[in-house]
Amino acid sequence: MEHFQQVEPFDYVIFGATGDLTMRKLLPALYNRLRMDQIPDDACIIGAARTELDREAYVARARDALERFLPSDILSPGLVERFLARLDYVTLDSSREGPQWENLKALLAKTQPDRVRVYYFATAPQLYGGISENLHRYGLITPTSRVVLEKPIGTDMATATAINDGVGQYFPEKQIYRIDHYLGKETVQNVLALRFANPLMNAAWSAEHIESVQITAAETVGVEGRAAYYDTSGALRDMIQNHLLQVLCLVAMEAPDSLEADAVRNAKLAVLNALRPITDATAATETVRAQYTAGVVDGENVPGYLEELGKPSATETYAAIRAWVDTPRWKGVPFYIRTAKRSGRKVSEIVITFRPAATTMFGATPASNRLVLRVQPNEGVELRLNVKNPALDVYNLHTADLDAKIRMEGGMPFPDSYERLLLDAVRGDPVLFIRRDEVEAAWRWAEPILDAWKHDKVPMQTYSAGSYGPEQATRLLAGHGDTWHEAAE
Numbered sequence: 488m489e490h491f492q493q494v495e496p497f498d499y500v501i502f503g504a505t506g507d508l509t510m511r512k513l514l515p516a517l518y519n520r521l522r523m524d525q526i527p528d529d530a531c532i533i534g535a536a537r538t539e540l541d542r543e544a545y546v547a548r549a550r551d552a553l554e555r556f557l558p559s560d561i562l563s564p565g566l567v568e569r570f571l572a573r574l575d576y577v578t579l580d581s582s583r584e585g586p587q588w589e590n591l592k593a594l595l596a597k598t599q600p601d602r603v604r605v606y607y608f609a610t611a612p613q614l615y616g617g618i619s620e621n622l623h624r625y626g627l628i629t630p631t632s633r634v635v636l637e638k639p640i641g642t643d644m645a646t647a648t649a650i651n652d653g654v655g656q657y658f659p660e661k662q663i664y665r666i667d668h669y670l671g672k673e674t675v676q677n678v679l680a681l682r683f684a685n686p687l688m689n690a691a692w693s694a695e696h697i698e699s700v701q702i703t704a705a706e707t708v709g710v711e712g713r714a715a716y717y718d719t720s721g722a723l724r725d726m727i728q729n730h731l732l733q734v735l736c737l738v739a740m741e742a743p744d745s746l747e748a749d750a751v752r753n754a755k756l757a758v759l760n761a762l763r764p765i766t767d768a769t770a771a772t773e774t775v776r777a778q779y780t781a782g783v784v785d786g787e788n789v790p791g792y793l794e795e796l797g798k799p800s801a802t803e804t805y806a807a808i809r810a811w812v813d814t815p816r817w818k819g820v821p822f823y824i825r826t827a828k829r830s831g832r833k834v835s836e837i838v839i840t841f842r843p844a845a846t847t848m849f850g851a852t853p854a855s856n857r858l859v860l861r862v863q864p865n866e867g868v869e870l871r872l873n874v875k876n877p878a879l880d881v882y883n884l885h886t887a888d889l890d891a892k893i894r895m896e897g898g899m900p901f902p903d904s905y906e907r908l909l910l911d912a913v914r915g916d917p918v919l920f921i922r923r924d925e926v927e928a929a930w931r932w933a934e935p936i937l938d939a940w941k942h943d944k945v946p947m948q949t950y951s952a953g954s955y956g957p958e959q960a961t962r963l964l965a966g967h968g969d970t971w972h973e974a975a976e
């Protein structure tokens with residue numbers, strides 16, 4: 488099915504319907520797709536949470552959320568009413584059995600039983616198994632049901648296994664959609680287009696021509712209202728184990744046979760399985776962890792992480808890792824990954840540094856070609872080339888950047904990544920969702936790093952809020968003669 492077409496009628500049940508994610512991301516995303524005429528008028532969206540609310544009260548909350556989180560120019564009163572008319576709500580403690588489930592059953596019984604049903608778990612992951620069990624107990628899992636699992640899928644292998652087993656007992660793997668919103672980003676999907684639709688790139692995409700790869704996701708925000716969650720997570724679990732490893736997989740994988748979900752997932756899995764383990768013995772040389780201290784971000788004084796938290800903590804808000812993909816294609820190529828809260832700039836990007844030309848023709852060695860895939864903001868692709876300096880008669884080189892901006896038609900903003908993913912679950916297209924074995928392979932690599940950190944094999948560094956991270960992260964690259972690419976303003 489074409490992705491701009493209307494999807495078939497569906498029932499979307501959101502567990503955690505009063506929460507931050509639903510209000511800030513899910514309802515606005517669904518509204519936007521209704522606005523683009525991708526959601527049919529007989530679709531139903533049912534919120535479920537413990538808070539006692541009737542339908543009207545929930546609709547009022549949803550209206551507030553749309554007004555708060557969507558730009559006013561896309562909020563037309565008629566469309567908002569059309570969207571809100573699709574909503575319903577059940578008060579439900581989803582972790583317990585009880586008569587409240589019959590209310591949900593009654594709402595679902597209003598539509599055809601063979602309609603697509605999406606159960607979206609936007610609540611604490613410890614509840615996922617119990618919700619699945621209750622959906623089964625009350626006969627709500629149909630052959631056309633799908634379940635979308637929000638991150639985090641565990642905090643380590645054991646908890647991930649428990650979550651996956653809990654859900655997997657009632658839903659077969661093909662009905663489970665583990666969301667990673669980075670895969671919903673257009674510019675992340677573009678990695679495959681750039682690599683495999685351009686023979687020029689494809690031919691140069693290996694250790695023979697590539698010297699190093701950098702993957703950065705830095706944010707200016709701190710932990711905002713999510714300190715309780717974040718302090719049990721930290722930068723590695725929050726961003727690297729999932730989002731940045733997924734990006735790394737797309738950069739490093741072999742060409743899949745097709746864009747079918749399992750072909751792409753198998754290719755990603757092969758990369759995860761080829762990641763060189765980082766052990767207690769190597770963690771100190773291959774990883775850096777740090778916490779931000781007070782500083783200035785976007786011209787404003789901000790407190791340090793520990794002050795914000797109000798208690799001591801060993802949770803990192805910055806992580807940098809030198810990873811190695813042990814396949815013939817990537818022999819000797821470091822993959823530098825870093826993520827930060829309270830960084831000097833919000834930027835997510837992939838930087839490919841090519842090996843310099845082996846020529847003495849121009850005197851000095853020409854600069855390395857560098858390809859920057861700007862995931863966000865200022866989405867685009869930039870290629871640094873060596874050209875002759877036209878101001879001089881002699882062959883003096885300087886660099887020039889080819890800069891291709893990736894823009895939506897009419898200058899519209901990029902759709903939020905949740906929009907595409909929410910409807911892919913309705914379409915039954917899992918290609919941008921994570922398979923269980925990928926989650927496990929990612930934990931297999933990440934967990935020993937977390938263990939080494941827990942046992943203080945790697946000292947906790949600090950960095951000022953508003954800076955680009957600790958000095959030790961600069962040294963991580965300097966050993967290989969590399970420097971971090973800091974995106975220009």
Ligand SMILES: NC(=O)C1=CN([C@@H]2O[C@H](COP(=O)(O)OP(=O)(O)OC[C@H]3O[C@@H](n4cnc5c(N)ncnc54)[C@H](OP(=O)(O)O)[C@@H]3O)[C@@H](O)[C@H]2O)C=CC1
Nearest residue numbers: 503504505506507508536537538580581582609610637638
């Ligand atoms: N917020 C975000 O930006 C992101 C969140 N996530 C993930 O999404 C999930 C939800 O996060 P978030 O919205 O921030 O969390 P919130 O704490 O804001 O919301 C949790 C929701 O779960 C409901 N809930 C809690 N216990 C039960 C229960 N026993 N039965 C039914 N409903 C229950 C709460 O409602 P009530 O109290 O009324 O029951 C509330 O609606 C988490 O897994 C989180 O890690 C992932 C990425 C980003």
Ligand SMILES: O=C1O[C@H](COP(=O)(O)O)[C@@H](O)[C@H](O)[C@H]1O
Nearest residue numbers: 638668704706708725726730835
């Ligand atoms: O999953 C998460 O991602 C966001 C960053 O997402 P982005 O699309 O703005 O790059 C991060 O703030 C949050 O801590 C994390 O849980």
